[in-house]
Amino acid sequence: xxxxxxxxxxxxxxxxxxxxxxxxxxxxxxxxxxxxxxxxxxxxxxxxxxxxxxxxxxxxxxxxxxxxxxxxxxxxxxxxxxxxxxxxxxxxxxxxxxxxxxxxxxxxxxxxxxxxxxxxxxxxxxxxxxxxxxxxxxxxxxxxxxxxxxxxxxxxxxxxxxxxxxxxxxxxxxxxxxxxxxxxxxxxxxxxxxxxxxxxxxxxxxxxxxxxxxxxxxxxxxxxxxxxxxxxxxxxxxxxxxxxxxxxxxxxxxxxxxxxxx
Numbered sequence: 001x002x003x004x005x006x007x008x009x010x011x012x013x014x015x016x017x018x019x020x021x022x023x024x025x026x027x028x029x030x031x032x033x034x035x036x037x038x039x040x041x042x043x044x045x046x047x048x049x050x051x052x053x054x055x056x057x058x059x060x061x062x063x064x065x066x067x068x069x070x071x072x073x074x075x076x077x078x079x080x081x082x083x084x085x086x087x088x089x090x091x092x093x094x095x096x097x098x099x100x101x102x103x104x105x106x107x108x109x110x111x112x113x114x115x116x117x118x119x120x121x122x123x124x125x126x127x128x129x130x131x132x133x134x135x136x137x138x139x140x141x142x143x144x145x146x147x148x149x150x151x152x153x154x155x156x157x158x159x160x161x162x163x164x165x166x167x168x169x170x171x172x173x174x175x176x177x178x179x180x181x182x183x184x185x186x187x188x189x190x191x192x193x194x195x196x197x198x199x200x201x202x203x204x205x206x207x208x209x210x211x212x213x214x215x216x217x218x219x220x221x222x223x224x225x226x227x228x229x230x231x232x233x234x235x236x237x238x239x240x241x242x243x244x245x246x247x248x249x250x251x252x253x254x255x256x257x258x259x260x261x262x
Contacts, residue, residue, distance in 0.1 A: 035105050039103075044106060068091070071090055102128050103129050107136050119184065141193075191256045
């Protein structure tokens with residue numbers, strides 16, 4: 001049995017399930033990218049604006065244009081108090097609605113492995129960034145189990161249910177990510193790994209948040225009561241739980257950055 005395609009249409013659900021992790025990685029990622037203040041940014045696959053808001057707060061951009069295919073996510077993004085000044089567009093990462101050399105920095109935060117053709121996505125990023133500008137991205141390391149919801153995914157697989165996986169998951173491996181940036185023609189390519197840890201008051205809090213990610217909740221909803229009990233028990237056994245019942249969930253992301261040749 002295979003999972004359904006992963007979709008993100010509910011901005012509030014994404015915020016609770018994955019947005020927190022995105023910001024945890026995003027803080028260190030932006031420090032590592034180290035873009036100068038006053039740059040023009042394009043945030044591709046901005047989703048519900050979790051990273052966009054962080055970008056506005058930490059990078060002092062002169063302009064931010066953000067793109068996502070989901071109207072529901074964009075509606076939530078526009079409601080964030082910290083995105084004032086950012087402009088949101090509904091669009092496709094492989095056909096960006098901007099002219100060439102429009103920006104100083106292009107970023108994809110937890111997006112490249114959802115792009116059906118990562119090479120086309122990187123080519124579009126390069127097209128809209130000026131020579132000497134930066135292209136950067138980070139993604140959960142899916143091949144190495146880096147998704148924060150991996151314990152649930154493992155438990156489902158062991159129960160005979162294959163959870164949905166990003167269509168271009170293979171590009172999220174560190175070697176593959178670096179190779180994709182080099183193959184795109186970017187210069188000065190660098191990579192780095194980031195670890196995000198998020199604590200939950202108890203297992204039920206973790207479980208509730210995990211089921212808000214993509215189609216995971218739909219897969220779990222189809223389980224029989226007996227199978228559900230087994231999946232929950234196995235998930236709990238895979239998590240780090242302290243004596244007080246506090247759960248620490250971990251996500252591991254790989255990041256890459258490069259410079260558009262002049």
